[in-house]
Amino acid sequence: MTEPAMNGAQVLISTLVELGVDSCFMNPGTSEMHFVAALDRVPAMRGVLALFEGVATGAADGYARVAGKPAATLLHLGPGLANGLANLHNARRAHTPLVNVVGDHATYHKQYDAPLESDVESLAGPMSGWLRSTTRSENLRGDVEAAVAAAWGPPGKVATLIVPADVSWLEAPTPGPVTPVGPRPRAVDGDTVEAVAKVLRSGECCGILVGGRATRREGLVPASRACNASGAKLLCETFPANLDRGAGIPPVERLGYLAEFMVAQLEGLEHLVVVDTHVPVSFFAYPGKPSYLVPEGCQVHVLAGGEDDAVGTLAALAEALGAPADGATLQAAGRPEVPSGTLTAQAAGAIIGALLPEGTIVSDESNTSGLFIPGETAGAPPHEWLTLTGGSIGQGLPVATGAAVAAPDRKVLCLEADGSAMYTFQSLWTQAREGLDVTTVIFNNGSYAVLEMELSRVGAEAGGPKARDMLDIGRPDLDFVSLAKGLGVPARRATTCEEFAEALARGLAEPGPVVIEAVVGRIF
Amino acid sequence: MTEPAMNGAQVLISTLVELGVDSCFMNPGTSEMHFVAALDRVPAMRGVLALFEGVATGAADGYARVAGKPAATLLHLGPGLANGLANLHNARRAHTPLVNVVGDHATYHKQYDAPLESDVESLAGPMSGWLRSTTRSENLRGDVEAAVAAAWGPPGKVATLIVPADVSWLEAPTPGPVTPVGPRPRAVDGDTVEAVAKVLRSGECCGILVGGRATRREGLVPASRACNASGAKLLCETFPANLDRGAGIPPVERLGYLAEFMVAQLEGLEHLVVVDTHVPVSFFAYPGKPSYLVPEGCQVHVLAGGEDDAVGTLAALAEALGAPADGATLQAAGRPEVPSGTLTAQAAGAIIGALLPEGTIVSDESNTSGLFIPGETAGAPPHEWLTLTGGSIGQGLPVATGAAVAAPDRKVLCLEADGSAMYTFQSLWTQAREGLDVTTVIFNNGSYAVLEMELSRVGAEAGGPKARDMLDIGRPDLDFVSLAKGLGVPARRATTCEEFAEALARGLAEPGPVVIEAVVGRIF
Secondary structure, three states: OOOOOEEHHHHHHHHHHHOOOOEEEEOOOHHHHHHHHHOOOOOOOEEEEOOOHHHHHHHHHHHHHHHOOOEEEEEEHHHHHHHHHHHHHHHHHHOOOEEEEEEEOOOOOHHHOOOOOOOHHHHHHHHOOEEEEOOOHHHHHHHHHHHHHHHHOOOOOEEEEEEEHHHHHOEEOOOOOOOOOOOOOEOOOHHHHHHHHHHHOOOOOEEEEEOHHHHOHHHHHHHHHHHHHHOOEEEEOOOOOOEEEOOOOOOOEEOOOOHHHHHHHHOOOOEEEEEOOOOOEOOOOOOOOOOEOOOOOOEEEEEEOOOEOHHHHHHHHHHHOOOOOOOOOOOOOOOOOOOOOEOOHHHHHHHHHHHOOOOOEEEEEOHHHHOOHHHHHOOOOOEEEEEOOOOOOOOHHHHHHHHHHHOOOOOEEEEEEHHHHOOOOOHHHHHHHHOOOEEEEEEEOOEOHHHHHHHHHHOHHHHOHHHHHOOEOOOOOOOHHHHHHHOOOOEEEEOEHHHHHHHHHHHHHOOOOEEEEEEOOOOO | OOOOOEEHHHHHHHHHHHOOOOEEEEOOOHHHHHHHHHOOOOOOOEEEEOOOHHHHHHHHHHHHHHHOOOEEEEEEHHHHHHHHHHHHHHHHHHOOOEEEEEEEOOOOOHHHOOOOOOOHHHHHHHHOOEEEEOOOHHHHHHHHHHHHHHHHOOOOOEEEEEEEHHHHHOEEOOOOOOOOOOOOOEOOOHHHHHHHHHHHOOOOOEEEEEOHHHHOHHHHHHHHHHHHHHOOEEEEOOOOOOEEEOOOOOOOEEOOOOHHHHHHHHOOOOEEEEEOOOOOEOOOOOOOOOOEOOOOOOEEEEEEOOOEOHHHHHHHHHHHOOOOOOOOOOOOOOOOOOOOOEOOHHHHHHHHHHHOOOOOEEEEEOHHHHOOHHHHOOOOOOEEEEEOOOOOOOOHHHHHHHHHHHOOOOOEEEEEEHHHHOOOOOHHHHHHHHOOOEEEEEEEOOEOHHHHHHHHHHOHHHHOHHHHHOOEOOOOOOOHHHHHHHOOOOEEEEOEHHHHHHHHHHHHHOOOOEEEEEEOOOOO
């Protein structure tokens, strides 16, 4: 008996699975029903449903940052893609490998300009590092292979594959063997390493700025060795995709979000060695202030770009500098005391630092409320820190969701600001549905506090009542306990340190999703 | 004493207000802080804050459909725009006039590829009928005038104006007088009217299909007169932007959503006269079924396109056919009985028909649960029906929100499906904040029921457990009472006709927003 022929959707899913892409975060529609139907034909593919596309794309990002391999998404036509773009933007900035499958109308149907017709390619382009529309079922397998290869990079990319409905439903040829794919970084360039080593040995004031894949332990150790051997300052990009930190891991100084902070951190540098990241620029422009923040006269040396083997290159640099194998600075263990009394953002940070379990994956979109948390958790047991790479808020909850799918045996802690939480709050439902082990802390200060700060930087006229009202999200108060309950996730509100510590300890101890609404004041 | 000079943001807002655009639905960020700050300088502009951009764009659409003039939006860079695109898609399909203001990085900042940088024009293009980036503050006033004029059309358009931060903050010249703008439809074309009248007099089987501006009472009356004078069948597009209906208004048969229904409705027609709408095509493509649904051999005659005076042309057609002034069919008054017992989607429709107040604005995104509601409300007092024009779900709650801003003295009834509600549920918070008089009915059937139907149409293999699980949104159950409470809106759950009737009567009688969760089964 021969296997019945496959249709395009079945080939698509089979090929993804054969290439190791076996989780798909989705919010499908009619044009994707053949993909959905094919899930039963390819049992190895896990489908994870989201109530909103921004949850699906953000979860795929979080999954890949933790699993170290791409997930797929499945989105419905132009509008469904549009709803997922903000978190694809963040994934793009994180250099996350992601296979973004977007259904489209049947090839012959597009000419009729039906109500849901739109220019999917134009929408996908800005957030995609690779983009292709499959026009024939026969091409699907090759196109999927190309998409997965492009996603891997390096640098990792959002690879968008647009699949018309008829390409999904028509019979496709029986697949042959696939070409295995994975990251193939460019080999260490000895000349560049030697040139940078020479700069670092010069005695001039140097800094090494790491990002991308160099923020994991295997990159931080040689970076720290190189700094210690040369006297250079070790810095990290503002928003790393996945930063290893905690006791026993080399500590790094993250560049600040505000340009003033970044300027102070970079002041006096004569050489800045850049490893798999962008040169420092201001997040936003401000009247009369510079956008390019490398100090005047400071030379920039790119040790490794996005296509390079950043980790291997750092190791080679440490060797070239004669750094001893154990020459890295390692963070000492240490936890803050648990404070008492009225809960504040700083006190919450201390409590998190006191309780954070080893191996926790932290998805951090706590914004202004989170200012103190990195300091308070610096000496906690080793953990991973996932940040808002592209600045498009609404990322923390979805990334936590995807991270928990990728690491079912580990604890995920999501640190979330109130305003940001409301963009993709639907994530909690997926967490409840999948039984994901995520403890979410929502810092409720009733305000777009970061914008309050930005408004005050705009100028003297800024403080009018109508303007301030546009930044006030405490009218009416958001009740995150009710919101979480509505999505099937148990929740508690904490207004004192004691309540917060008890709720956090319980959340971290018990499996499954839970929300803690931390009622805090604004920090400035 | 002279007025201090204005900056670009102040000129932008002043110009909008001078041109009659005095409501702005927004979710701003740092690059829009000068716009926000300028709100206090131009008191006539009303700022309405949304927690998510899809709420802002959908509300601007709903506002314009009811106010009959454009609203503005204010969105933050590419990702903020992206979050608003799905409802801009619906607005585009509704031919809604809308001035879509998108902040961008300062002109000189874009080169640095800061984290939030993206190609805003590429993202905006597919959903915009007009698109411009302002590059200098001096151009802002003219660009705003052009945007408002383009938005008016006809046809109404989404006019996207991209405003870099420095264009907002730099001083702009003192504005001169503005050129008033408004819709300027192309005048009635007598030859076309005569040619269509001749077709209608031919004795062959004819239909008149109305859409766009012809679905208001002033278009429906002459359309009905023309049909009665000629024996033609009166049809309406599937998803009108704003349909006048109820007792005393000419009833129209809306084309069905499913191609099979549409085929049956159009069967036998030899001529189809099209007024300000698209020729009938299938919403989606299906294997082996046609996309173009005009019967074979049926001639299509475009009486009025989007740029034409559709209402005046219909009046001229009625005159050309010698239709008497009182020759329109008017819907007889009549309400269904209030049923009792377990609540069903059909019973809910009857209760809505029994209670609907005169002048209600209905925002209908009830999808499969709403199948019976148009029939049950046909003889209710006159009301307006706003539908899901572009098929991108998540539109009903925002459109209701904007409609209530436009018509504070009228009742808004939002009919919402559970799955669709979850895309833009944040709308309720804006309703609470603004004290909007919206009664929202959420039909909770625990399923993407329309997709269940579509999945069953896909083929025999479709019904596997993994596939069905991707359409099941009852695991866990969504608790809309808690969700509404979390956003500051009181809510009740109804599982019987008695509970639903009482809750609806109270919601319609009392001012302010309220949610009724109607627990119903799937209708098939």
